[in-house]
Amino acid sequence: MSKRKSSQSNVWHSQKSQNGTSSSSQSNHVKENNKDNLDDCINKCVRYILFRAGTNPNITRQELIKNILPNSSKHFNEIFERAETILKQVYGYHLELAESSSSTKLFTVTSSIPYNKVLDDKDTCDKFPILDILILSHIFMMDGVCNENSLVDFLGSLKISYNKKHKLFGDVNEYINKSMIKSKLLTLELNNHEHKLYSWGSRASVSVKKMDILKFVAKMYNKEPKDWNKQYMLAQEENDE
Amino acid sequence: MYNDTHRSFLQYMIGKGCVSLDKSINIYNDLCNESYSSHVKLEAFIKEINKCIGEQSLKINVLTCEVTGEQFVVLVQMLVDGSSKLNSSYTTIESEYFHNLVNELVVTDEKKLKHIFCLNLASSLSGTFSREAAQNVLQRCFSNGYLRLKDGEVYLGPRCISEFTPYFYKDYEEYIVKCNLCSELVFTGVACANCDHLMHRSCMEKFQKKRSKCPNCKNPWIEKEVDDERRVEEESSSDNDE
Numbered sequence: 001m002s003k004r005k006s007s008q009s010n011v012w013h014s015q016k017s018q019n020g021t022s023s024s025s026q027s028n029h030v031k032e033n034n035k036d037n038l039d040d041c042i043n044k045c046v047r048y049i050l051f052r053a054g055t056n057p058n059i060t061r062q063e064l065i066k067n068i069l070p071n072s073s074k075h076f077n078e079i080f081e082r083a084e085t086i087l088k089q090v091y092g093y094h095l096e097l098a099e100s101s102s103s104t105k106l107f108t109v110t111s112s113i114p115y116n117k118v119l120d121d122k123d124t125c126d127k128f129p130i131l132d133i134l135i136l137s138h139i140f141m142m143d144g145v146c147n148e149n150s151l152v153d154f155l156g157s158l159k160i161s162y163n164k165k166h167k168l169f170g171d172v173n174e175y176i177n178k179s180m181i182k183s184k185l186l187t188l189e190l191n192n193h194e195h196k197l198y199s200w201g202s203r204a205s206v207s208v209k210k211m212d213i214l215k216f217v218a219k220m221y222n223k224e225p226k227d228w229n230k231q232y233m234l235a236q237e238e239n240d241e
Numbered sequence: 242m243y244n245d246t247h248r249s250f251l252q253y254m255i256g257k258g259c260v261s262l263d264k265s266i267n268i269y270n271d272l273c274n275e276s277y278s279s280h281v282k283l284e285a286f287i288k289e290i291n292k293c294i295g296e297q298s299l300k301i302n303v304l305t306c307e308v309t310g311e312q313f314v315v316l317v318q319m320l321v322d323g324s325s326k327l328n329s330s331y332t333t334i335e336s337e338y339f340h341n342l343v344n345e346l347v348v349t350d351e352k353k354l355k356h357i358f359c360l361n362l363a364s365s366l367s368g369t370f371s372r373e374a375a376q377n378v379l380q381r382c383f384s385n386g387y388l389r390l391k392d393g394e395v396y397l398g399p400r401c402i403s404e405f406t407p408y409f410y411k412d413y414e415e416y417i418v419k420c421n422l423c424s425e426l427v428f429t430g431v432a433c434a435n436c437d438h439l440m441h442r443s444c445m446e447k448f449q450k451k452r453s454k455c456p457n458c459k460n461p462w463i464e465k466e467v468d469d470e471r472r473v474e475e476e477s478s479s480d481n482d483e
Contacts, residue, residue, distance in 0.1 A: 039296075043296050043297050043298070046297050047297050047298065047299075047320075050255065050297070054255075054330070055330070086296075086297075089243075090243075090248070090251070090293045090294060091248060091251055091252065091255075091294075092245065092248030092249070092251070092252055093252075111252060112248075113245055113248055113249050113252060116249055116272070118268060118271035118272060119249065119252075119253045119268065
């Protein structure tokens with residue numbers, strides 16, 4: 001496969017060593033080269049995020065540094081900021097900070113474009129978002145945590161079998177306990193009796209608006225969002241943030 | 242003004258990769274709340290997007306399939322590197338199968354392979370790969386615009402040709418042909434009966450509105466009949482049987 005010439009950071013290093021006895025023209029040349037390298041890195045970062053998000057929209061800061069600037073992570077923050085701006089302005093993608101600890105930062109890629117049904121092929125489009133919303137709604141209405149039985153009963157009431165293969169969603173058990181947890185839509189904990197407890201994962205927390213969920217639930221029951229006081233207040237709080 | 246319409250269309254193309262021109266025009270109409278747009282308007286719209294994504298080595302092209310004449314809107318990567326390989330929804334062995342297929346397709350004279358032959362290629366990979374798995378990959382490639390199926394034969398699709406052009410120039414120089422009229426690579430088209438040079442059918446049709454000579458050898462244009470060749474072969478083999 002045709003590859004581009006030398007990696008960006010190699011060029012940086014060689015320019016630095018030449019810089020010792022630079023005349024002003026040489027240092028301008030170096031500055032230009034550095035700017036080109038910076039732009040290259042920014043574009044590389046955007047491309048990486050674009051393509052990586054297709055398989056898994058959760059990306060750590062570590063992974064980005066490793067793949068874009070393996071030799072020097074000094075300029076990463078600047079590069080990342082510029083990449084974020086390009087992703088937002090050109091592509092309509094947001095990089096939300098989903099998890100942050102002393103050792104790592106996890107970002108999740110979301111779209112800032114509101115859902116447009118025009119772009120969904122009824123036959124071939126991904127059906128799982130429907131299941132995602134149903135499950136996240138149930139957990140939200142159960143005050144943020146629910147056990148496996150509760151989830152199974154809820155899905156059963158919608159004629160979605162937990163263990164039999166569903167014609168749209170396939171193996172629902174596997175989807176919930178593997179896919180949704182892997183994609184950080186759900187978090188799984190085990191309580192004292194080794195029972196499963198589900199709550200919203202970090203990706204759900206940053207990319208799904210509680211008020212939208214509440215409106216959806218209200219519509220399903222032919223009521224108003226305000227009818228659920230506790231959930232309404234939580235949703236309002238999030239909007240005010 | 243670059244706005245959410247552009248971003249929506251771009252996100253759609255990133256997701257789909259390859260969409261028929263008619264469908265793209267419909268999407269564009271729906272996004273802009275218009276009832277009718279010509280493809281000229283769509284192309285102008287695409288140009289606005291391309292101005293912004295060029296920096297990331299991406300481009301949206303309108304391509305004509307050499308095999309079926311259908312037109313497609315395709316998001317093409319101009320740069321093949323580690324990042325673009327991430328986008329692959331194909332497993333390692335599926336990619337290996339695909340690359341073997343492309344290799345076989347480019348080196349054959351006629352630039353097409355029988356469907357069955359493609360399925361049989363599954364057995365010559367580095368790991369176990371069933372014919373069902375091969376058919377699965379082929380099906381996805383047909384809908385993605387990477388390969389085309391016509392009359393039981395598999396051809397390179399417009400998206401594959403577009404993305405792999407630098408790779409073909411680099412590694413397959415002696416197997417590829419450039420169309421004289423548009424300077425792009427041509428794999429399926431019409432050939433001159435005299436000099437055998439291959440050209441895109443659509444390019445030749447446009448050219449013939451003004452001139453009736455072969456653009457390569459300059460003799461009066463006579464199209465080489467591929468079917469005639471086969472018929473001659475069949476007749477001679479049946480003569481031998483008698």
